[in-house]
Amino acid sequence: MAPAMHAIDVDEHLGNELERSLQFTDHTGKAVTLGDFFDGKRPVLLTMNYFRCPVLCNVQLNELTESLRQFDWTAGDENFRIVTVSIDPRETTELAGTKRANHLQALGRGDAVDWAFLTGDALNIRLLAAQLGIQYAYDPEQDQYAHPAVIVFASPEGKIARYIYGLSYASNDLKFSLIEASEGRVGTTLDRFILSCFHYDATLGRYGPFAFGLMRVAGALTVLLIGTALLIYWRRERRIGA
Secondary structure, X not given: OOHHHHXXXXXXXXXXXXXXXXXXXXXXXXXXXXXXXXXXXXXXXXXEEOOOOOOHHHHHHHHHHHHHHOOOOOOOOOOOEEEEXXXXXXXXXXXXXXXXXXXXXXXXXXXXXXXXXXXOOHHHHHHHHHHHOEOOEEEOOOOEEEOOOEEEEEOOOOEEEEEEEOXXXXXXXXXXXXXXXXXXXXXXXXXXXXXXXXXXXXXXXXXXXXXXXXXHHHHHHHHHHHHHHHHHHHHHHHHHHO
């Protein structure tokens, strides 16, 4: 294996603001900038893959699609958007469009899903990867790219908020990351309450139960049960008194 293969990693840049002027081409052939996908209202789920990848990208994007299929939000609604950027500057708009169509078909929510598949030149791809802290390398012998399996969540203004690692993604991890990235601007009150019971475990790259949060829930349930019991008792006493 080439020495560069050993450098594949992610150096998290939490809180950094992405350069909005980076230039790409979307799956329709339209010239776009990264800033076009940050509307100040919705967080963005961002991945860096390449579309002809024979193994890792297929697994990662297929698993992401499956998680999104079970998700109660759809990219393009008021909650979030998705952007997938190819790390291979040789890839074409046609390939991006075909890849997108395949994943939208598997998702089963129509063609209006706001999931952009972008291609670009080597400079803009490298600049974006550097800002995200994603390291990758090209292996000319295999004509393949080695890269980490990671999803990045950015705020509606383009600040990096969370990284989720691995080849499979729990729907709750996606939702919690989007709520955090939006600073509570998306999701219901119940979603945000549930999030308070979980914290991000950096060693696992996903969310786990938070003891204090669970104690809060237990306390709230206890108060609710006591209040219900008192209400029943009070109503019974009123009927007896009458």
